[in-house]
Amino acid sequence: MLSKSFIEQQKQALLQKNEEIESQLKDIVNKDRQSTEYDAMFPDFGDKEEDNAAEVAAYESNLSLEEDLKFSLDRVKYALDAIEKGTYGTCDRCGGAINEERLKAFPQASTCMKCKNGHNGNA
């Protein structure tokens, strides 16, 4: 059973992560788009063929960074939601408790070490 103060500490860590990720996302989205969807910025390096290739490469790297950030943001929001519901620190797969050390290192963890390692087939 996680203590109230531990959960509060985790919540602060998650809120901070949430803010960090959102500001990173803002850096890579197209600023003149007033959309709630985050679109990867398409850079404009020039009109020559090699410029276009560089633009595509930069766009793709923005896109994959954006995907990574969105994924992390989802995990963080999920964990914050779990705190609200009182299910934080419970493994999504086996329903067991997630180790506090693991939560400290990775506040958005939603599976225990055993289930996570089970992924690799060597649990």
Ligand SMILES: [Zn+2]
């Ligand atoms: Zn588990």
